[in-house]
Amino acid sequence: MADGQAFFTGSPLQLEPEQNGSFFSHASHAVIEGGEFTINNQIHCVQAGYEHSAHLTSPALNTLMDHVATSAFHNSAGRFDPPRCHENTRKAVLEEIFHWITQDAAREAWIMWLNGAAGAGKSAICQSIAELCIKKKIPVASFFLSLTDPTRNSTWSIAATLAYQLIQLIPAARHLVLHAIDSNPLIFQLTLDTQLEEFIIKPLRRLKLDGHIPNPKYTFLFIIDGVDECIEDANQVAVINSFAKILAEKDLPLIVLFASRTESQLKMAFNALKVTRILYRLPLDNNYFADDDIHVFLTDCFASVKLTHPMHHLLESSWPTAAVVDEIKRKSSGQFIYASVVMKFVSHPRSHPIRQLDIIRGVRPSGRFTPFAELDALYRRIFSAVYDIDLTTKILAYLIIGRGVPDISDIAWFFGLQAEDIYLAFVDLESLIVCKAHQIRFLHASLPDFLVDRQRSCEYFIDVSTWGTKLAIMWLQNIASGELTGWHPRSFLNILKCAEVTTELCEYFATFNPLQIFDVEHRGVYVSAIHNKKSNKEIEITVPESTMLPHHIRRNALKAGEEDEVFAIPIPALSGLPVGEKVAPPIHHVVPQGLHDLHEVSGIQDEDNEEEELSAEENLDGVGGYIMPVFMNKSSNNIE
Incomplete structure (x- = not known):
């Protein structure tokens, strides 16, 4: 060793300064390579010729830790036993994400958006990816947002939390991050862009320049799960835009995995050109079984x-x-x-x-x-963000009670709205209900159960009988108007089944002739619903005698009876005629003018379009006059 030259390697050394406070005051041409030593309670690290230092109890480090959301770590005690993928499940999804992380080919996507319906398992997938990366020695930092945790439901702690994890992964980054805090103590009051620039971008570029990241394939992964859990839509969008700006130049050893529900503001953010250029979309759809x-x-x-x-x-x-x-x-x-x-x-x-x-x-x-407390809390949280809850509730009531009317144009006709109004009504529920190709589909089959249970849904409760009455009246008003573009007889009958008897409803029934509107398949179900309410002394309604139907309807019903029970209702009892008096039905089955057109609109075809002549004997039954079949499902009293 040359005279006057000091060379330190290996274990940390504890060195005391000379009395005059200088360090190596008499040394010249000192060279220190490698290792870590402490001087005056200050850590000095030397790696690859790059020296950096920080106090063990540095005020800057304390300030950084004050702004870290420890509960956002993937291994935080605050998230003890977090959801993760069950063994032998989600294999295809995990493999696709891991391939994106470790790909050998020239990278085209620096951001991945894992998206899906509420409760699809996105957080479990992110947790499993974080654990898999650690197992594979891939540097990963994470931030798991949660709306119900005030320490991790906003953007204020994201940069600090990721920076803290970064200096744990690479000690050489410690001085760079803490220096940024010393240089600007108010940095945590500045924008997210500024914090990411000082805490992430500059340190990574300096480390890369100084050779601390020698392998070009050495890539850091940031996982930001639950972007939709961040308070304020603007903050959610800001996080995405900030990282897109960072990664736009494609010169950093960093990629970011976002996970969220498919909410409208997030769709817009990820659809922006500056994001799509570097984006890999991974929707959790039916392709993953x-x-x-x-x-x-x-x-x-x-x-x-x-x-x-x-x-x-x-x-x-x-x-x-x-x-x-x-x-x-x-x-x-x-x-x-x-x-x-x-x-x-x-x-x-x-x-x-x-x-x-x-x-x-x-x-x-x-x-x-x-x-279902956990599921109910999720549903209520999503519904709390709905802009026009009255309109949305009205449409949901129609879907749930009417059953099987997914066509958006027909629903718009029923409520006197435009199709775009229906789309807008569900824009805040895209993680639960999808409106696509003019159809509405529940992504959660359990959602209707939630909405019709007062204890579960609370302020979002849909009272089936109350809404059944409102919707039945609306149907009858639409029928009276003569405009039947969106006529759905089965939905009307399902709604009628749930309706309560009111004076207004009775007034409409008194003048309503089902033969004028129902096709062959549905007239009997209508009469049965009315009969049930009358027999329960709920309603006094006169059903016109024209509701008596020809024999071939009963024949068709008996065919259906192989799977469904067939109940016979004596129509004269409903039409005001004495029970037991034999009534000769019409010889011909005459379809009223316009009914054929209604068949085409509703999509239901009359199987027997020809007029059929029947003898009076064929159409008379010895008990109660003319018998009409009614279809009802064996397993339920509900009309199908």
């Missing part, structure tokens, strides 16, 4: 309950049946949250699993239990 994964999850969880639950000795090996598992899978609608909530409730150690499952399925009263 979520139903199969949910079936695996349910099967494994039930097997675990039968093995580990304190009451496992009371469970039959055949419990639950395959049909019950399929029922839960169907109810999940491809979203993991429903299946997860079910299994948490069923597996509760202080409850009987069979009883818990019966409560879930609605075959046993829930009592004091709230099996």
Whole structure:
């Protein structure tokens, strides 16, 4: 070693300065390579010829930690036992994301947007990706947002939290980050763009320039999960734009994985040209066979309950049946949250699993239990952001009570709206309900159950009888107007079944002739609904005698009776004629003018368009006069 030259490597050294406070005051041409040593309670690190230092108890470090949201870490104690992908599920999705992270080819996408419906399992996928990256020694930092946690439901702590994780991954970044705080103590009051510039961009570029990131394939991954959980739409968009700006030059060893619901403001942000140029979209749709994964999850969880639950000795090996598992899978609608909530409730150690499952399925009263509390909280949170809740509720009531009327143009006709009004009514519910190709589809089959249960939905409750009455009156008003563009007889009958009797409703019924509007298939169901209300002394209605239908309708009904029960209703009892008096029906089945057109509009065709001559004897029944068949489903009293 040359005279007067000091060379330090290896373990940290504790050095005391000379009395005059100088360090190596008599040394010249000192060279320090590698290692870490402490001088005056200050850490000095030397790596690859680059020296950096920071106090062990640096005020800047304390300031940084004051702005870190520790509960946003993937391994935070505040997120103990976070959701993660169940073993042997989500394989295709995880493989696609990991391939994007580690791809060897020239990178084209620096941002990935993992998106899907509410409760689709996005957070579980992000958690699994973070853990997989650590296992594979890929540097990863994460920020898991949550609307209900005030420490991680805004943008104020994102830059600091990621910066803290960065200096844990690369100690050489420590001095650079803390220097930015020392240089500008008010930096945490500045914009997110500014914080990311000082805490992320500059340190990464300096580290790359100084050779601390020698491998060009060495890439940092930032995971930002639950962007939609950030308060204020503008803040959500700002996070996306800030990172898009950072990554636009494609010169940083950094990629970002975003995960969120498919909400309108986020769609707009990710559709922006500056983002789409570097974006990889990964929607959690049917291409990834979520139903199969949910079936695996349910099967494994039930097997675990039968093995580990304190009451496992009371469970039959055949419990639950395959049909019950399929029922839960169907109810999940491809979203993991429903299946997860079910299994948490069923597996509760202080409850009987069979009883818990019966409560879930609605075959046993829930009592004091709230099996869907987690799911209900999610639904209510999403509904709280709906701009015009009155309009949205009205349309939802029509969909739920009328059943099976997904065509947007028909719904718009019914309410006297434009089609775009229907789209706008659901713009804030895109993570629960999809409006596409003129159709409306529930992404969660359990959503209607939530909305018609007052205890679960609270202020968003849809009272079936109240709304049934309102909608029935609206139907009759539309029929009276003569404009039947969106006529759906089955929906009207379903609504009528739920309606309460009011004076206004009775007035409309008194002048309503079902033969003028119903096709062959639906007239009997209408008369049955009226008969049921009259027999219950709910309503006094005179059904015109023209509702008596020819024999071939009963013949068609008996064909349907192979699957459905067929009930006979004596029409003279409804038309004011004495029961028992034989009534000769019309010899011909005459279709009123315009009814053929209605068949075309409704999409239901009359199977027997020819006039059919029948003898009086064929059409008379010895009890109560002319008999008309009514179709009702065996398993329910509801009209199908």
